[in-house]
Amino acid sequence: MAREIISTxxxxxxxxxxxxxxxxxxxxxxxxxxxxxxxxxxxxxxxIAVQIKRVFDNLSxxxxxxxxxxxxxxxxxxxxxxxxxxxxVNEVMATYFQExxxxxxxxxxAALPKxxxxxxxxxxxx
Numbered sequence: 525m526a527r528e529i530i531s532t533x534x535x536x537x538x539x540x541x542x543x544x545x546x547x548x549x550x551x552x553x554x555x556x557x558x559x560x561x562x563x564x565x566x567x568x569x570x571x572i573a574v575q576i577k578r579v580f581d582n583l584s585x586x587x588x589x590x591x592x593x594x595x596x597x598x599x600x601x602x603x604x605x606x607x608x609x610x611x612x613v614n615e616v617m618a619t620y621f622q623e624x625x626x627x628x629x630x631x632x633x634a635a636l637p638k639x640x641x642x643x644x645x646x647x648x649x650x
Contacts, residue, residue: 525548525549526547526548526549527546527547527548528546528547528548529543529545529546529547530543530544530545530546530547530552530554530586530589530590531543531544531545531589532544532585532586532588532589533562534562534585534588534589535557535562535582535583535585535586535589536557536558536560536561536562536565536582537562537565538555539565539637539638542555543555544586544589545586545589545590547590547591547650550649550650551647551648551649551650552587552590552592552596552647552648552649552650553647554583554586554587554590554645554646554647554648555586555645556601556603556643556644556645557579557582557583557586557643557644557645558579558636558637558638558640558642558643559574559575559576559578559579559582559640559641559642560578560582560638560640561578562582562585567638567639567640572606572609572612572641572642573612573615573616575640575641575642576609576612576613576616576617576642577616579642579643579644580594580616580617580620580644583597583644583646584620587646587648590648590650591650592648592650594620594621595621595622596648596649596650597621597626597646597647597648598626598627598647598648598649599626599627599628599629599646599647600626600627600628600629600644600645600646601628601629601631601644601645601646602628602629602630602631602642602643602644603631603632603633603636603642603643603644604630604631604632604633604641604642605632605633605634605635605636605640605641605642606632606641607630607632609641609642610630613630613642626646
């Protein structure tokens, strides 16, 4: 089993005991991304759509560092502190993904790191 740690400066650095992603053979397990600006490591300012875009940009950077892209996402998990934002996730997601869309789960949570309103993780198959 070939295992590789994926890391890029184009996405926020890990803020705990984890890697941005781990590639095992042709599968990439991406850690959760919140809307941190990778250059400042601060939450982006703006409405939930801006935050969701930043999360997709962060996921995209890690996917590219692994040798893939968001088109390789097989499973996406979305964590929201307000499930009322789910329609906005769909709107923004449609600008990053084309059919066939990945499998997805949306989970309402009480809180996220650094007070973020959205977090997403993904599994890619390269």
